[in-house]
Amino acid sequence: MPKKVENVGCPYCGVCCDDLVVTVSDDGKKILEVENACAIGNQIFHHATGGERIRLPRLRQPDGTYKDISYEEAVDYAAKVLYNAKKPLIYGFGSTNCEGMAAAAKVAEKAGAVLDNCASICHGSSFLAIFDNGYPSCTLGETKNRADVIVYWGANPAHAHPRHMSRYSIFPRGFFTGKGHKSRKIIVIDPRHTDTAQMADIYLQVKQGHDYELFDAFRAVVRGHEIPDQVAGIKREQIVEVAEILKKARFGTIFYGMGLCHSDGRNHNVDIAISLTRDLNDFTKWTIMAMRGHYNITGPGAVWSWQYGYPYCLDLTKRDIAHMNPGETSSVDLAMRDEVDAFFNVGTDAGAHFPIDAVKHLRKHPWITVDPNINMASEISDLHIPVGIVGVEVPGIVYRMDNVPIQYRKVIDPPEGVISDEELFERIHQRLCELEAEETAKEGAKAAPEGVRAGSEP
Amino acid sequence: MANRITLNMITQRSIEEGVAMEKGKTTPEYFEACSIIEMHDDDVKALGLVPNQLVRVTSECGSVIVKTVRGRQSLYPGLAFIPQGVWANQVVPPRTQATGEPQYSGFPVTVEPVNSERRKSALELVQGAVGMWRGDQ
Ligand code: SF4
Numbered sequence: 001m002p003k004k005v006e007n008v009g010c011p012y013c014g015v016c017c018d019d020l021v022v023t024v025s026d027d028g029k030k031i032l033e034v035e036n037a038c039a040i041g042n043q044i045f046h047h048a049t050g051g052e053r054i055r056l057p058r059l060r061q062p063d064g065t066y067k068d069i070s071y072e073e074a075v076d077y078a079a080k081v082l083y084n085a086k087k088p089l090i091y092g093f094g095s096t097n098c099e100g101m102a103a104a105a106k107v108a109e110k111a112g113a114v115l116d117n118c119a120s121i122c123h124g125s126s127f128l129a130i131f132d133n134g135y136p137s138c139t140l141g142e143t144k145n146r147a148d149v150i151v152y153w154g155a156n157p158a159h160a161h162p163r164h165m166s167r168y169s170i171f172p173r174g175f176f177t178g179k180g181h182k183s184r185k186i187i188v189i190d191p192r193h194t195d196t197a198q199m200a201d202i203y204l205q206v207k208q209g210h211d212y213e214l215f216d217a218f219r220a221v222v223r224g225h226e227i228p229d230q231v232a233g234i235k236r237e238q239i240v241e242v243a244e245i246l247k248k249a250r251f252g253t254i255f256y257g258m259g260l261c262h263s264d265g266r267n268h269n270v271d272i273a274i275s276l277t278r279d280l281n282d283f284t285k286w287t288i289m290a291m292r293g294h295y296n297i298t299g300p301g302a303v304w305s306w307q308y309g310y311p312y313c314l315d316l317t318k319r320d321i322a323h324m325n326p327g328e329t330s331s332v333d334l335a336m337r338d339e340v341d342a343f344f345n346v347g348t349d350a351g352a353h354f355p356i357d358a359v360k361h362l363r364k365h366p367w368i369t370v371d372p373n374i375n376m377a378s379e380i381s382d383l384h385i386p387v388g389i390v391g392v393e394v395p396g397i398v399y400r401m402d403n404v405p406i407q408y409r410k411v412i413d414p415p416e417g418v419i420s421d422e423e424l425f426e427r428i429h430q431r432l433c434e435l436e437a438e439e440t441a442k443e444g445a446k447a448a449p450e451g452v453r454a455g456s457e458p
Numbered sequence: 459m460a461n462r463i464t465l466n467m468i469t470q471r472s473i474e475e476g477v478a479m480e481k482g483k484t485t486p487e488y489f490e491a492c493s494i495i496e497m498h499d500d501d502v503k504a505l506g507l508v509p510n511q512l513v514r515v516t517s518e519c520g521s522v523i524v525k526t527v528r529g530r531q532s533l534y535p536g537l538a539f540i541p542q543g544v545w546a547n548q549v550v551p552p553r554t555q556a557t558g559e560p561q562y563s564g565f566p567v568t569v570e571p572v573n574s575e576r577r578k579s580a581l582e583l584v585q586g587a588v589g590m591w592r593g594d595q
Contacts, residue, residue, distance in 0.1 A: 012480070039473065043480040051482070064592055120558040128557060159473040191468070192539065193532040208466055208537055209564040233534075258470055262562035266555050293471075313558060330558025352483055352544045352580065355552040355560045356587050357519055363588040375483050376544060376584045 002032055009408040010041040011095060011391030013161045014292035014401035015140075015168070017041065022411045031392075031412060038162035045392060047373075048412070054374065054386040055415045066384070071419060071427075074385050078344075079431035081366045081383075082111035085342035087317055089362075091331045092348030094118040094294035095371075095389075097396025097408065100421030101303045104346060107425050108316050110432045114340065115314040116331045117300040118293070118348055124326055125261040126290045127301070127311055129270035136277050138253065138287040139402045140167070145174035146285075149249035151187045153273065154211060154259015155291045158195035164291070169255065170199055176250075185245055189214070190259060202242060207233035209264045215272040218243055222279050247283045257291040289402060295391070296398035302405075335361045345369045347387075347421065351376030370424060387421045388414030394421075459506040462570035465497065465538040467517065468563040469546035472529075483544065483580050492543035493577045495569070496529040501536070505571055512575060515540070515549055517567045522548035523577050538569065544580040548587075 008020040022045060023033040034045045057074035058066035069077075082088050090113050093101050101117075108115035119127065143150070150169045157164040165171060173180040188200035191208040206214050210232035217231040221243040229236050246252060254277060260269035273288060280286035292298050301311030308314055310324035313331075327333055331350075334340050335358040343362045345351070351359055352375060359380070369381040378384040388394040393414035399405050414420075419427075478487035495515060507513065511526050515538075522545050533539060540546040542562070551561040578586070585591040 012476070040476040040480060043477050047480055047482075064590065116558075121560060121562075124558045156470065159476070160471040162473060191534065191537055195530060197531075205534060207534075208468060259563065261559060262468075262470075263564045264555070264561075266557045266559055326558040327554065327556030330554065332552055332558055332560055333554055333556075336552050349483070351584050352547065353542070354547065355519070355550040356548050356584070357552045358560070359547075359584065360587055373482065376580060379484075379581060380585055380588050380590055 002026060003028070005409070005411045008411055009295070009391050009398065009406055010037055010044070011295045011389065011398075011408065012040050012044050013295055014297065015161045015164045016295050016398060016400040016406055017163055017167065018406055024411055028412055040162060044389075045411075048389050048392045053372070053415050053418075054384065055418055057383060057385045060382045071385075071417075071424075074383060075424070075427045075431050077383055078368055078385070079428050079435060081342050081368060082107065082113065082428070083432060083435045085111070085366070087340050088113040088342035088344065089116065089331060089334055089340040090114070090344040090346060091116045091120070091350060092118060092344075092346035093300045094297050095347040096299070096421045097296060097390045097394065097398060098299045098303045099396050100347075100390070100425060101300045102307065103422045103425035103429065105304055105307050107429045107432065108314070109319055110429055110436075112317045112319055114329055114331075114334060115304065115316055116329070117312050118297050119301060119312045120326070120331045121353065122258065122293055122297065123261055123290050124312055124330065125267040126270050128267035128326065129274055132267075133271050133274040134278070135274065136281065136287055137289050137402065139404055140400065142287070143253045143289075144168045144172045144177070146176050146251040147253050148177065148183055149185045149187070149245060149252040151189065151246075151252065151254040152196055153189045153254060153256045154263070155255055155257025156190065156192070156194040156196045157255070157291065158199070160257065160293065161291060164255075165196075165199065169253070185249075187242060187245070202238075202245075204234050204238060204242065211260055211263065211269050212265050212272055214239070215269070215276050218246070219272070219276050219279055222247060222276070222283075246280055246286070249284050249286070252280070252284070252286045254286070254288045255291050256288070292401035298399035298401055298403055299397070302399050302403065332358045338364070340365065342366045343368070345371070345377040345381070347371055349375040349377045351380050370421065385424060386418055387424055388418050390421070393418075396422075460504050462568050463501060463504055464566055464568050465501060466536055467515070467538050467540065467549065467565050467567045469540050469542050469550060470563065472541040475541045475543055479543070488543070489577070489579060492541050492580075493524050493545045494527045494541065495524045496527060496531070496533060496539045497569070498533050498535040498537065501538070501569075502526065505569065507571055512572050512577065513569050514572045514575070515567050515569055517549035517551060517565055519551050520548050522583070523572060523575050525577060538567065544583055548583060
C-alpha cells in the first residue's frame with residue numbers, strides 16, 4: 001500500500017512549509033502525490049523520482065564529453081584541485097542542510113579557501129545593514145498571530161514565496177488576528193504592479209531605484225516633518241496616509257526583498273528600512289524581516305557565524321583566522337578580479353545566476369559542481385558530483401527565513417549509491433588530510449613561522 | 459517609430475521560472491519562462507512591436523535576444539523586466555557597489571526589434587560564453 005508521510009518540509013523557498021503530505025509508492029521508490037505544496041514545491045518532489053537522475057560523478061574528458069567515475073575517484077580529484085589551488089572559492093549552499101554546510105566549512109578551512117553562500121548575491125546587503133543598524137525582527141508565527149498591518153516592499157511573494165501570504169501574513173487567522181484577511185491592512189510598495197500588489201489595500205508604485213528617498217519621506221512624516229509634494233513618484237497625500245496607518249497599527253511587519261538589495265544603494269536601502277522600523281517603535285510595535293530566498297539560505301549564516309563569527313564571504317586562506325569583507329571577499333568581486341584559481345559550485349547554479357562575465361572569469365580555472373541535478377554549472381564543469389536531495393532523500397536541519405531551525409525529514413532513499421553533501425565533504429576533508437600527511441612525510445614538517453607568539457616566553 | 463529605445467532593466471524571480479527551474483534548465487518550459495521581456499505598452503508601441511516579436515537587449519556588458527510578451531504584472535513606461543535566469547544574466551552588469559551583489563535591478567539597456575535572429579538556448583548561451591558549446595547535442 002502506498003504510504004503517506006506527514007509534516008514533510010519543502011526544500012525550495014524560505015517559507016519552509018513543514019505541513020506537506022507526501023504519498024510514496026509501496027516499494028518506497030516513487031513519489032506519487034504531494035499535498036499542500038505550491039506549484040514549485042510540488043515540482044521538486046515529483047522531479048526527484050520522475051526524471052532521469054545522475055547516479056555517478058562525471059568527469060570531463062578531453063573531447064568535451066563527460067565520463068562516469070566512482071565517488072572515490074571524484075573525492076580524490078576534488079581534494080587535489082583544492083590542495084593545488086592557491087585560493088579556491090567554495091560557493092553556494094542554497095540547497096543543502098546545515099550538516100553539509102558545517103562539513104564544507106571544515107573543507108574550506110583545511111584548503112585555505114574562500115567560503116561564500118548565495119546571500120553574497122541576494123541578502124548579503126541585509127547582513128551589512130543589520131551589522132550597522134540592528135534587526136528589530138520577529139518570527140513568522142508572531143506576524144501570523146499579531147500583525148494587523150503588513151508591508152511588502154520590493155518583494156513579490158506571490159511568485160517567489162507562494163505560500164508566504166496564506167501561511168503567515170495576509171490570510172491566516174492567528175491568536176490575536178482571528179478575522180484573518182479582514183482584520184489586516186496590506187501595503188505593497190514596488191515599481192512593478194505584481195500579483196502581490198493585486199492583494200494590496202494600498203499599492204505605491206515607487207520609482208525604481210528610489211526606495212531610499214521614499215523611506216526617508218516616511219521617516220520624516222512619522223517624525224512630524226514636512227515633505228515635498230511628491231517623493232520617488234509617490235504623492236505626499238499617499239505617503240501621509242500610509243504613515244498614519246503604520247503609526248496606528250497594533251503590530252506591523254515590513255517584509256522586504258530583492259527590490260532593496262539588488263538596486264542602487266543596496267545595504268543603505270535596508271539600513272533605512274530598519275531605521276523606519278525603529279522609528280515606528282516609538283509609537284507601536286513594528287518588526288522587519290528579510291524575505292530569504294532558498295529554504296536553507298539562512299542556514300550558512302547561522303552555521304558559519306557559529307563556527308567562524310561571520311555569515312558569508314569568509315576568507316579562510318589563513319585557515320582558522322577568518323575575515324570577511326564583502327566587495328573584497330565576495331564571490332562575484334573575487335571572480336571579476338581573477339583572484340581565485342578554483343571554483344566549487346555547491347547546491348546552486350552560478351552558471352545560470354551569476355552575471356555571465358563572472359562565469360567567464362571563474363571558468364578559466366578548475367570548476368567542480370556538487371548538485372543533485374543537471375544545471376548550467378554542471379554543464380560547464382570539469383567534474384559534476386551528484387548528491388541526494390535534502391528534504392526529499394536526505395534529512396537535516398534547515399533555518400527558515402525568520403531564523404527558526406526546522407528538522408527536515410526524508411521521504412524516499414536517494415538513487416542507489418548516491419551520497420549526501422555531508423558525507424561527500426567529510427570524505428574530501430579526509431582526503432585533504434591524507435594529501436597533507438603525504439606531503440609532510442616527503443618534506444618533513446613545515447617549520448613554525450618565525451616571531452614571538454602570544455603567551456610565549458619573551 | 460523608434461528603431462531602438464533605452465529602458466531601465468530589472469531582473470527578478472517569476473513563479474514560472476521557479477517551477478521550470480525545478481523541472482530543469484534545459485527544458486522547453488525554462489526556455490519559455492525566462493527568454494522573455496516585459497515592457498509598458500507605450501514602449502512596445504514606440505518600437506512598433508507586434509506580440510511575440512524578438513528584440514535584442516543590450517547593456518554595458520553584453521546583449522541577448524528575447525521575446526516580447528505581455529505579462530500579468532504591469533510596469534510603468536521606461537521600465538523593463540526579464541525574469542531572473544540565464545537570459546537576464548547575459549546583460550546584468552557584474553558591478554556590486556562593493557557589496558558582492560551584482561546590479562540585477564536598475565541598469566540601462568537598449569531594446570531594438572530583430573528579424574532574422576533567434577533566441578539561443580540556455581546551454582548555448584552559457585557553454586558558448588566559456589567556449590564549450592559543441593552545437594546541438
Ligand atoms: S511556499 Fe515555498 S516552502 Fe512552501 S511549498 Fe511553496 S516553495 Fe515550498
